[in-house]
Amino acid sequence: MSVSxxxxxxxxxxxIKQFEDRLxxxxxxxxxxxxxxxxxxxxxxxxxLHLLYRDYPLLADGSVYSFHARLDxxxxxxxxxxxxxxxxxxxxxxxxxxxxxxALPVIEWGMNLVIALRSHSYLMLHSAVVGLDDxxxxxxxxxxxxxxxxxxxxxxxxxxxxxDEFGLIRPGSTELVPIPRPMxxxxxxxxxxxRFDPNGCIGPVTPHTRKGTVAHxxxxxxxxxxxxxxxxxxxxxxxxWVPGAQCVLTExxxxxxxxxxxxxxxxxxxxxxxxxxxIVGLVEQSRCLEFEYSDLNTAVEALTxxxxxxxx
Amino acid sequence: MTxxxxxxxxxxxxxxxxxxxxxxxIIWAGWNGEYVAxxxxxxxxxxxxxxxxxxxxxxLVEPKDAAQIATALSRCASxxxxxxxxxxxxxxxxRFEELGLVVRV
Numbered sequence: 001m002s003v004s005x006x007x008x009x010x011x012x013x014x015x016i017k018q019f020e021d022r023l024x025x026x027x028x029x030x031x032x033x034x035x036x037x038x039x040x041x042x043x044x045x046x047x048x049l050h051l052l053y054r055d056y057p058l059l060a061d062g063s064v065y066s067f068h069a070r071l072d073x074x075x076x077x078x079x080x081x082x083x084x085x086x087x088x089x090x091x092x093x094x095x096x097x098x099x100x101x102x103a104l105p106v107i108e109w110g111m112n113l114v115i116a117l118r119s120h121s122y123l124m125l126h127s128a129v130v131g132l133d134d135x136x137x138x139x140x141x142x143x144x145x146x147x148x149x150x151x152x153x154x155x156x157x158x159x160x161x162x163x164d165e166f167g168l169i170r171p172g173s174t175e176l177v178p179i180p181r182p183m184x185x186x187x188x189x190x191x192x193x194x195r196f197d198p199n200g201c202i203g204p205v206t207p208h209t210r211k212g213t214v215a216h217x218x219x220x221x222x223x224x225x226x227x228x229x230x231x232x233x234x235x236x237x238x239x240x241w242v243p244g245a246q247c248v249l250t251e252x253x254x255x256x257x258x259x260x261x262x263x264x265x266x267x268x269x270x271x272x273x274x275x276x277x278x279i280v281g282l283v284e285q286s287r288c289l290e291f292e293y294s295d296l297n298t299a300v301e302a303l304t305x306x307x308x309x310x311x312x
Numbered sequence: 313m314t315x316x317x318x319x320x321x322x323x324x325x326x327x328x329x330x331x332x333x334x335x336x337x338i339i340w341a342g343w344n345g346e347y348v349a350x351x352x353x354x355x356x357x358x359x360x361x362x363x364x365x366x367x368x369x370x371x372l373v374e375p376k377d378a379a380q381i382a383t384a385l386s387r388c389a390s391x392x393x394x395x396x397x398x399x400x401x402x403x404x405x406x407r408f409e410e411l412g413l414v415v416r417v
């Protein structure tokens with residue numbers, strides 16, 4: 001739970017230099033339901049974060065923060081060691097130091113880690129979530145199943161991005177809480193999205209990470225502005241990217257969908273009976289489908305057409 | 313006699329029986345004959361069919377042995393034919409006992 005003072009503009013209201021200065025000292029950003037305090041010293045990180053977080057609200061001094069994340073320069077050996085960066089949250093470093101050239105993905109993954117480890121007041125699905133009007137499409141998928149690419153495509157075609165990584169639900173509710181973040185595109189997906197929408201804002205490309213080559217897509221206009229508006233679960237779509245496949249939507253029996261969603265949730269066991277009832281509520285309220293696809297354009301058209309034809 | 317526990321002949325010949333746990337131990341949700349069940353004591357969630365639900369909610373409210381269970385299932389108009397096989401019933405009971413859904417009495 002966090003209590004915030006009124007927001008004071010957005011990151012884009014600051015010049016890059018002003019943002020870099022504040023980032024070094026520590027800056028507060030509203031990211032979905034979280035008040036994040038970020039500080040970072042690595043060079044070149046400031047302009048990248050200024051680009052990707054352009055639309056995010058700045059928090060006033062004195063805000064109460066959900067977490068304090070830092071990224072600091074360091075070396076394995078003083079003066080001569082390879083330049084590294086150290087991610088820490090509330091004074092603790094949760095993983096080993098990483099090469100300095102990977103500063104941007106390190107801080108992004110670090111914030112994902114903080115959210116995944118700390119946000120147990122929510123039931124957390126490992127899923128992308130996009131919204132059409134006030135209705136949410138949940139896209140649960142294992143890593144590598146293409147949910148980020150698919151959700152990026154939908155978001156670039158008029159859907160609201162609620163998240164490309166976390167489906168957040170208050171236990172007992174059937175509404176998805178937005179937490180739009182820069183979307184981490186990997187390897188071939190970077191060029192797929194560039195071709196899909198040349199006007200999409202993609203940040204610097206970082207090669208040789210543990211997930212390959214990574215670049216981040218800024219959430220499209222409107223996703224951040226509407227981040228305070230929940231969306232009611234309406235569709236649960238399990239995506240499967242299959243090379244050369246036609247788009248096929250197949251109904252998934254609801255009991256099976258419950259089990260799939262429960263196994264997909266990061267913290268289902270933490271919530272016990274309430275988590276079970278929450279999953280049942282989501283499934284009861286939603287159309288549950290498996291979606292096989294290969295071409296992103298066709299997939300986005302198919303899902304959009306399906307959603308627009310679906311009654312509440 | 314040294315105080316060791318010795319089975320008498322009646323115990324050796326006793327046919328095992330099973331009983332479902334407390335009905336309040338399980339929360340059910342179902343659609344079209346398929347169910348998910350949350351087992352409160354273990355915190356586990358299970359994917360079960362109609363036959364399993366009939367066993368846990370109805371047939372095993374009172375202790376029964378495998379033969380009695382087979383008879384009861386065969387009387388259920390909507391039961392799954394496969395579950396009437398005594399070997400299948402034994403397999404289900406063994407699994408349910410592992411999961412804590414039934415107890416041997």
